[in-house]
Amino acid sequence: MRTSPQIVADKKNIPRDKTLYFTRNTLLAQNIVEYQPEMFSGYWVIVLITCFSLMCGVVDVVSDLVSNVSCTYYAVEKMNCTWNVVTLTPDLQFFYNNKTENILQPCVIYIGNGHTRTGCHLYGEEFLSYDMLYISFTGSYEGRPIKNMFLRNPGDSVTSQPPKFNITMKGDNLVIQSSHPNFKENCWLYYVHVSKCNEDGQLYTAVKDSNWSVNVPYDESCQYRVRVKANYTEFCGSGASDWSEIKEYGANNDPNLLVKAAAIVIPISISCCLIIALMLFRRHKDKILPKVPEPSLLFRDMFNDNKENKMSKELHVGQLYVPSEELVEAKLHVEPKSTLLHLEG
Known part of the structure; x- marks a missing residue:
C-alpha cells in the first residue's frame, strides 16, 4: 500500500548519522508531491514514503542542480528538454520516463556548451501520448549525491517549423x-x-x-x-x-493613375495638334481662304452715292475730256529767194 509522505522527526530528535534528506523539488511516488523546504530551514528532516525504488534515495535539500527545465515537442517523435545549470557538477545525468513506466531511461544525446550539459534531445517515442513526463537529474555536491525531480506535460509546449x-x-x-x-x-x-x-x-x-x-x-x-x-x-x-x-x-500602383495620366496626356496631345494645325494653316492659307472683294466698299457706295456724285462733278469725273484749242500765230514771213537760185536761172 502506498501512503503519502509523513514528517516523523525534526532536528531535536534525529541523530546526525541517521539522517535521510529529500529534494526541495518534486519527489516521484504514486503522486508527485511538491514540498516547500523553506518551512524546514535549518532542520534535518526524515520523510517516510512508499515510492518507486529507482526514485528513492538520499538527496540534498540544500542544492539545486538545475532550474528552468522546459521540454518542447517539435517534430514527430522528437522533443528537446533544456535547463539552466545551477550547481556545476561533472557527473550531471538526465533521466526520464512515462507515468506508466517504472524504469528510467537515460539521455542519449546531450545538448551543451563544452562539458556543461544544458539540454537533452529525446527521440523515438510519441511523447505527446504521455500523460506526464517524469524527469530526474542526478549529480553530486561536496561529495554527497543530489537528485532533482521535475514533472512536465509534453503537450504544454509544442512547436514546429514555420509553414511553407x-x-x-x-x-x-x-x-x-x-x-x-x-x-x-x-x-x-x-x-x-x-x-x-x-x-x-x-x-x-x-x-x-x-x-x-x-x-x-x-x-x-x-x-x-x-x-x-x-x-x-x-x-x-x-x-x-x-x-x-x-x-x-503584385506591385503597388496608384488607383487614379489612369485619370492622372489622361489629365496630363490629353492637354499635351491637344496642344500639339493645335500647333501642327496652325503651321499647316499658315502654309496653305491662300488655298483655304482665297482673297475676295471687301464687302465694306459696296455698302459705302450705297450710302454715299450722292456725295460721291457731287464730288465727281466738281472734279469732272465721268465727263468726256475736250482739250482746249491751241492758239497759233498766223503771220507769215516770206524769205527772198536765194542768190543761188538767181545764178542758176
Whole structure:
C-alpha cells in the first residue's frame, strides 16, 4: 500500500548519522508531491514514503542542480528538454520516463556548451501520448549525491517549423496554400496575415477542413505581403511556430493613375495638334481662304452715292475730256529767194 509522505522527526530528535534528506523539488511516488523546504530551514528532516525504488534515495535539500527545465515537442517523435545549470557538477545525468513506466531511461544525446550539459534531445517515442513526463537529474555536491525531480506535460509546449506556402491567382482571388502539419493535424490552426498597399494587415485562419488554404480578394493596384504561423490549439495543448518569412505578390500602383495620366496626356496631345494645325494653316492659307472683294466698299457706295456724285462733278469725273484749242500765230514771213537760185536761172 502506498501512503503519502509523513514528517516523523525534526532536528531535536534525529541523530546526525541517521539522517535521510529529500529534494526541495518534486519527489516521484504514486503522486508527485511538491514540498516547500523553506518551512524546514535549518532542520534535518526524515520523510517516510512508499515510492518507486529507482526514485528513492538520499538527496540534498540544500542544492539545486538545475532550474528552468522546459521540454518542447517539435517534430514527430522528437522533443528537446533544456535547463539552466545551477550547481556545476561533472557527473550531471538526465533521466526520464512515462507515468506508466517504472524504469528510467537515460539521455542519449546531450545538448551543451563544452562539458556543461544544458539540454537533452529525446527521440523515438510519441511523447505527446504521455500523460506526464517524469524527469530526474542526478549529480553530486561536496561529495554527497543530489537528485532533482521535475514533472512536465509534453503537450504544454509544442512547436514546429514555420509553414511553407504558395500564392496563386484564381479568378478574382488570391489563393494562399500552406503546407500540412507533419503531426497531429487536428490540433493545428494556421494564422495567415495578409497586408496590402502598405495598410494594416488582416488575419485569416486556415484549418484541416479548408485544406490549409485561404482565399483573399485581389486588388490589382496593390502589392500583397503574406506570412503564416502555425498555432497548436488549446484543445490539445499549447504552443506555436514562428512566423514564416514574408512573401510579396503584385506591385503597388496608384488607383487614379489612369485619370492622372489622361489629365496630363490629353492637354499635351491637344496642344500639339493645335500647333501642327496652325503651321499647316499658315502654309496653305491662300488655298483655304482665297482673297475676295471687301464687302465694306459696296455698302459705302450705297450710302454715299450722292456725295460721291457731287464730288465727281466738281472734279469732272465721268465727263468726256475736250482739250482746249491751241492758239497759233498766223503771220507769215516770206524769205527772198536765194542768190543761188538767181545764178542758176
